[in-house]
Amino acid sequence: MKQILNAFGFISVFIVYFTVQVVAQDVCVKKTPCSCEFPNGTGIDLSPIVAIEKSTFYTTQSFESKDKDAVYELSTYYYHPCVDVKPNVNSTSENDTCGVPLSICRHVNTMKLVNVTAGTYVKDSGTFNFLGQSNVSDFSADGRSIIYPNGPSSTVVMLVCSESANELHVLSLEEPNRIVLSFYSPYACMKQLEQPGRSLGSTLLIIFFSCVIFYLVLGICTKKFLMGATGIEVIPNLGFWSDLPHLVKDGWAFTINGFKLPARGPGPVTTPDPNSYDSI
Structure with a gap:
């Protein structure tokens, strides 16, 4: 007994x-690849962007010195929220991995110094690197970022509420295996998605x-x-x-x-x- x-x-x-x-659990639960919702009905929804621009990639660039001004890297990042789209990649390199539908891609050009006196550089054709797809992405607990896993690495897109048009920027490249971009958009603002229940x-x-x-x-x-x-x-x-x-x-x-x-x-x-x- x-x-x-x-x-x-x-x-x-x-x-x-x-x-x-x-009761204590208060996280933004993923509803779609570009929307998440809190228990009180508030959340973020980027889906109107797709209705406006179905296949447009937002771009931004970074310029880094790799070898004491002798070698530079010019990286161009392409981002398409919500839906995976195949980018228009014109390259025959075997190292390119952006020939599939995706959300994030990077094009890296290397510029090497060939004449110190004249300050002449030569730029290669570059390579395209796959960085993430929306069908395997996930929102952070606070709903302020979307995480795109890619093997041992990942790409994070910070969502910044902005009244201006949609813009993509590089936020951090300190960790090569965890690139952080920021996406400014009025659709990144927290709003009421459903009536709270x-x-x-x-x-x-x-x-x-x-x-x-x-x-x-x-x-x-x-x-x-x-x-x-x-x-x-x-x-x-x-x-x-x-x-x-x-x-x-x-x-x-x-x-x-x-x-x-x-x-x-x-x-x-x-x-x-x-x-x-x-x-x-």
């Missing part, structure tokens, strides 16, 4: 913990506390009017609730011990208490 009460106490604590965790956590809490209130009211009325209890004795199952902390503690100890009874200590063998673990 006591083992059952222990299990009941453990389950009660777990239910309360679960409901609290569900009752969340799962709120529903669970309402059900839980309704059951608790019903249990207390029914138990108090039964003990007071049918059993004549007074004072604190009107609380239903008072002995159980008083002993609940010890039951939960014993339940945890029983679980940690691999659901085994504790080892019997030294001493004379006596008849076990009918309410002890040894009697089960």
